[in-house]
Amino acid sequence: MAGSDGLKQEFCRLFGDGxxxxxxxxxxxxxxxxxHTDYNDGFVxxxxxxxxxxxxxxxxxDGRIRLASTAYPGQxxxxxxxxxxxxxxxxxxxxxRGVAAEMxxxxxxxxxMDALISNTLPVGGGLSSSAALEVGIATAFLSxxxxxxxxxxxxxxCQKAEHDYAGVPCGxxxxxxxxxxxxxxxxxxxxxxxxxxxxxxxxxxxxxxIANSMVKHELSGGQYxxxxxxxxxxxxxxxxxxxxxxxxxxxxxxQVEQAKAALxxxxxxxxxxxxxxxxxxxxxxxxxxxxxYEQVGQLMLASHNSLRDDYEVSVPELDYLVEExxxxxxxxxxxxxGGGFGGCIVALVQPRFADALREHLSAAYRQKFNxxxxxxxxxxxxxxxxxx
Numbered sequence: 001m002a003g004s005d006g007l008k009q010e011f012c013r014l015f016g017d018g019x020x021x022x023x024x025x026x027x028x029x030x031x032x033x034x035x036h037t038d039y040n041d042g043f044v045x046x047x048x049x050x051x052x053x054x055x056x057x058x059x060x061x062d063g064r065i066r067l068a069s070t071a072y073p074g075q076x077x078x079x080x081x082x083x084x085x086x087x088x089x090x091x092x093x094x095x096x097r098g099v100a101a102e103m104x105x106x107x108x109x110x111x112x113m114d115a116l117i118s119n120t121l122p123v124g125g126g127l128s129s130s131a132a133l134e135v136g137i138a139t140a141f142l143s144x145x146x147x148x149x150x151x152x153x154x155x156x157x158c159q160k161a162e163h164d165y166a167g168v169p170c171g172x173x174x175x176x177x178x179x180x181x182x183x184x185x186x187x188x189x190x191x192x193x194x195x196x197x198x199x200x201x202x203x204x205x206x207x208x209x210i211a212n213s214m215v216k217h218e219l220s221g222g223q224y225x226x227x228x229x230x231x232x233x234x235x236x237x238x239x240x241x242x243x244x245x246x247x248x249x250x251x252x253x254x255q256v257e258q259a260k261a262a263l264x265x266x267x268x269x270x271x272x273x274x275x276x277x278x279x280x281x282x283x284x285x286x287x288x289x290x291x292x293y294e295q296v297g298q299l300m301l302a303s304h305n306s307l308r309d310d311y312e313v314s315v316p317e318l319d320y321l322v323e324e325x326x327x328x329x330x331x332x333x334x335x336x337x338g339g340g341f342g343g344c345i346v347a348l349v350q351p352r353f354a355d356a357l358r359e360h361l362s363a364a365y366r367q368k369f370n371x372x373x374x375x376x377x378x379x380x381x382x383x384x385x386x387x388x
Contacts, residue, residue, distance in 0.1 A: 026136030038171025041247035048181030060112030098165025126338020131174035215342030297333025313340025
């Protein structure tokens with residue numbers, strides 16, 4: 001595999017020859033529908049995509065970790081798994097530091113490691129470059145140690161690393177799909193009990209097209225945490241009437257409507273988005289399984305409108321990409337995907353119209369914003385795997 005060969009040569013240039021090299025592929029993900037539902041114990045419907053983090057690594061006997069990234073030439077980050085692992089500079093290395101610290105805290109024996117990381121995912125594009133890095137590093141440690149780990153446990157360790165070391169209070173979706181995806185399928189994930197149902201995406205019927213607005217989002221900027229707090233305010237209100245309410249997953253849309261005055265406008269709209277989005281997500285999975293693509297597309301549009309108006313996490317560039325997508329023949333639906341405030345849209349399109357969609361969006365967006373968006377079609381891939 002040519003990509004791995006070039007990466008292995010660069011690894012040897014940085015860290016020297018000798019020893020057995022392991023190669024890990026850890027994919028990005030796109031969420032077809034179910035946004036900001038994961039930390040509300042709801043459902044999400046992601047799939048792994050072709051862009052990826054790839055890691056070449058080799059074990060060490062001294063407990064030292066040396067990390068380099070093709071995205072940051074000249075930087076080599078060092079720490080030891082035999083000493084307390086602290087957050088530090090550069091920020092990208094906090095993800096691997098956090099994974100090492102959390103795996104050690106979980107009692108998993110770790111060896112030292114040299115690792116070179118490459119990435120074809122846009123950082124800040126909402127396609128989970130952070131989870132791909134976390135799960136890739138965890139897979140590398142396990143591979144070097146000849147160890148296995150249950151997928152949910154790996155995902156939770158990586159999630160905690162992102163919370164504590166990157167300062168992002170993310171839900172569980174990204175780590176679960178990156179760790180546990182299945183080629184040719186999307187995963188309907190219950191974020192309460194982590195049960196998974198795989199729904200086939202028939203390549204003969206559908207292409208998934210992702211368009212990057214090139215507006216970089218930054219989840220640790222406070223807006224994401226603010227949305228979580230607003231959801232928690234809603235839960236606190238509903239809990240007064242029913243102590244069994246643990247999350248917005250336990251609330252109905254009619255209860256949200258009845259509580260409109262008591263919640264206040266902003267919290268009411270946040271709750272309305274989450275509760276309606278959970279329903280849209282389970283409906284979309286059921287309809288996709290039945291190959292009712294037009295109805296899936298309508299749910300995607302409703303999801304986007306809710307994210308724009310009720311959750312207020314869209315931006316004009318994402319709105320424009322969604323609107324323009326729907327002008328192209330063969331497009332079933334489109335929506336912003338990821339945390340918002342930039343990043344990407346995802347569209348479902350008939351395969352023969354995927355190129356037309358890409359060409360239209362590229363030309364229209366360039367004319368409107370004087371920026372060329374990155375646009376690609378993808379299939380659903382497997383989750384993190386040891387290639388060599």
